[in-house]
Amino acid sequence: MAPSGPGIRLLPNAITVLAMCAGLSAVHFAIIGMYGAAIGSIAAAAVFDGLDGRIARLLDATSKMGAELDSLADAISFGVAPALVIYVWKFDSSREGWVVALIFAVCMVLRLARFNTLLEVEQPPFAKEFFVGVPAPAGGLLLLLPLIVDEQLDRSGWWSGKIVVAVWTVGIALLLVSRIPTLSVKTIKVPPRFAAPLLVLVGLLAAAVITFPLVALIAAMLVYLGHLPYSVRRYRWLAKHPEAWSVAGKDRRAIRRAHGVAARRLGLRQPLGGRVAGAAMRAVRRPRRAVGTTHVAAEADGAARPGKRRGWRQIGLRRHDRP
Structure with a gap:
């Protein structure tokens, strides 16, 4: 028998309440000294x-109540709770x-309101x-990074x-309320051929988290x-290339390579003048030899003979007549 509508709507909200309870429990554990x-x-x-x-989804x-409850749970679990944990750990009284x-908690609430x-x-x-x-979740965990390092090393330090x-x-x-674009894992798509290796990687990560959580x-x-x-570089590139907005990742890489080739053709290669100047410097640094009338005539015609000093035409420069 298929479950009824209200029962289905209760499940996501129940998980949100569990998240809020977990966040509040962190404050309790911090008060009694169980920082892990x-x-x-x-x-x-x-x-x-x-x-x-x-x-x-x-x-x-999805419902309006669920969206509001999720924002409230995020403010408590990743704004208020981590701030209180850090306060009890390092700034008590x-x-x-x-x-x-307070600054962290307020910035978290502002970040959620903007979202x-x-x-x-x-x-x-x-x-x-x-x-x-x-x-919000990343911000709450990033705040606890000094505490995590302290617990892992089992000693205090400069951190x-x-x-x-x-x-x-x-x-x-400040990172919470900044305009810095950060990648969203919700939109990442994996090609089918990478599905199996990715699942193996997820299993290895799960084993690492269980064995060495901190x-x-x-x-x-x-x-x-x-x-x-x-992430900032990717955002700026997409903002400048509307043709890549609605294509797959493979096509985006092709567009990026095509733009890179076009940029090199537009003059981002090593300029010719640099190579010519380098050849000129090498010619100038060579030891001078006795120059006879025959050698001067050969240089004037642009034909360098074996064993003779290279003329200006051979290194890519014109010879200007003096007034």
Whole structure:
């Protein structure tokens, strides 16, 4: 018997509530000093956040209530909860630390508000491949990176100093509200021939996460930060090439190669003058020999004989007559 409509709509919302509970549980674990569990709770909230929207679209159970609930859960799980975890870990009973935590939480809420607003604004077709600024789950996990490193190494260092953590928190907050385009994994398509190797890679990643969870999180966060220059470059290239907006990745690579060939033909090769100048310098640096009348006549005719010094015509320059 097929499930009823209300029951189907309940499932994505239930996953969203689980994400919110996981985020709030991170605060509880931080208060009692279980920072590893707090990190795991934020990571679990990120996994739930990635599932609820996809399940809602697969079941055709999207709703206005679900969208609002998802934004509220993201604000709590990736804005309020990570800020409080960092505050309890490093800035407990510190007024300056509380201000830093507030900055991050406010920037997260502003980022989510802007995201909801952009959903109603018409944008170029390629814009759906990017987020504007760092998304909420990535921002929440990036904030915890100093704590993750501290837990993995089981000791404190320069990365866990109050000033370093404060600057890091403000920097991640600015990335949240920035206009930097970041890649969206929702639109990435894999060719069929790469499906099997990709599944093997996913299995290896899952094994790494289970065996070395903190190391895997650190590596994932560093890779994410490293992809930002590539994402900006890709966004700018697509903005300048409308012919690549609605084609597959293979065709985009062909367009990029074609533009690269055209650019080289337009003069991005090594200029001829550089080669001529280099040949002239080599000719000038050669030791001078005794020049006779026969040698001068040969240079004037442009025909260099074996063993003789090369004339100006042989190295690509004209000889101007003096007035």
